[in-house]
Amino acid sequence: MSELPGIVITGASGRMGQMLVKTVLASGKARLVGCVERAGNPWVGLDVGQAMGGAALGVTVTDDPLEAFAKAQAVIDFTAPAATAEFAALAAQARAVHVIGTTGLEAEHHARIDAAARHAVVVQAGNMGLGINLLVGLTRKVAQALDADWDVEVIEAHHRMKVDAPSGTALMLGQAAAEGRGVSLQEARVSGRDGITGARERGTIGFSAIRGGDIVGEHDVLFAGDGERIILRHVATDRGIFARGALRAALWGQGQKPGRYDMMDVLGL
Numbered sequence: 687m688s689e690l691p692g693i694v695i696t697g698a699s700g701r702m703g704q705m706l707v708k709t710v711l712a713s714g715k716a717r718l719v720g721c722v723e724r725a726g727n728p729w730v731g732l733d734v735g736q737a738m739g740g741a742a743l744g745v746t747v748t749d750d751p752l753e754a755f756a757k758a759q760a761v762i763d764f765t766a767p768a769a770t771a772e773f774a775a776l777a778a779q780a781r782a783v784h785v786i787g788t789t790g791l792e793a794e795h796h797a798r799i800d801a802a803a804r805h806a807v808v809v810q811a812g813n814m815g816l817g818i819n820l821l822v823g824l825t826r827k828v829a830q831a832l833d834a835d836w837d838v839e840v841i842e843a844h845h846r847m848k849v850d851a852p853s854g855t856a857l858m859l860g861q862a863a864a865e866g867r868g869v870s871l872q873e874a875r876v877s878g879r880d881g882i883t884g885a886r887e888r889g890t891i892g893f894s895a896i897r898g899g900d901i902v903g904e905h906d907v908l909f910a911g912d913g914e915r916i917i918l919r920h921v922a923t924d925r926g927i928f929a930r931g932a933l934r935a936a937l938w939g940q941g942q943k944p945g946r947y948d949m950m951d952v953l954g955l
């Protein structure tokens with residue numbers, strides 16, 4: 687029997703990094719072959735199992751991604767935009783599937799990810815969970831069925847440590863609403879109202895972000911009409927859903943042609 691795919695986790699000491707380490711170990715479908723953290727992180731040089739407060743796993747956290755990626759069939763990356771753009775090139779060099787969960791990516795990061803995807807398999811999504819990816823389809827459908835008399839607002843809530851807004855998921859949902867309506871999100875988007883904003887402009891898609899406590903991730907897509915409202919809602923209560931989705935993407939990516947994919951491809955939605 688051939689060996690299970692080897693996985694490297696970047697940002698291993700982070701909230702998602704630790705969840706990913708546990709998920710890969712528990713899966714029985716992949717091997718943990720490396721963990722990467724940024725230079726200066728206190729976990730660098732430690733065994734990742736011991737750093738997490740458990741038994742040694744025989745995987746030392748390194749700040750050298752190239753060395754780690756050389757052993758990997760897939761890199762699962764939930765870090766920060768600049769790091770992810772750099773990892774994209776290194777993962778492609780190693781011909782490893784790059785699963786990107788990092789959000790807050792801007793045009794320059796997407797361009798570097800696109801360049802890497804010419805040589806290797808990249809799966810990128812602002813949300814790796816099944817529920818949200820289903821909600822994206824529903825949002826597109828509802829937006830298609832309603833005209834611009836229905837105001838669309840995307841409302842999201844996350845923990846106090848989240849650094850980007852709107853969330854990657856909120857942007858996926860906004861994009862789906864814009865597609866359903868046949869408009870450009872870039873042109874329709876209104877974020878973070880404050881002060882004398884004037885009346886709401888017809889056809890815009892609004893975004894509001896709440897930050898507090900330990901909220902894992904909550905998203906509402908509100909369609910507000912005259913005399914009625916439709917609310918599509920997803921509530922995440924456990925980061926395990928994102929980690930299991932990311933591992934599924936890493937396994938799905940084995941043997942695919944080089945290119946850029948998302949969770950819709952992985953889930954067959």
Ligand SMILES: NC(=O)C1=CN([C@@H]2O[C@H](COP(=O)(O)OP(=O)(O)OC[C@H]3O[C@@H](n4cnc5c(N)ncnc54)[C@H](O)[C@@H]3O)[C@@H](O)[C@H]2O)C=CC1
Nearest residue numbers: 697700701702723724764765769787788789812813814928
């Ligand atoms: N797509 C999805 O399903 C999900 C995406 N996310 C996204 O994943 C990212 C991480 O989220 P959290 O784990 O909550 O953040 P976190 O701050 O707990 O973890 C990020 C980790 O990345 C590490 N890191 C940053 N730069 C690095 C570098 N150059 N090299 C190696 N490691 C580096 C940090 O040291 C930290 O340990 C965020 O962008 C978040 O929005 C989070 C959950 C689900």
Ligand SMILES: O=C(O)C1=N[C@H](C(=O)O)C[C@H](O)C1
Nearest residue numbers: 789812813848853854855903
């Ligand atoms: O930072 C988080 O925590 C999350 N980030 C993703 C996002 O930006 O949408 C996914 C999830 O909501 C949790």
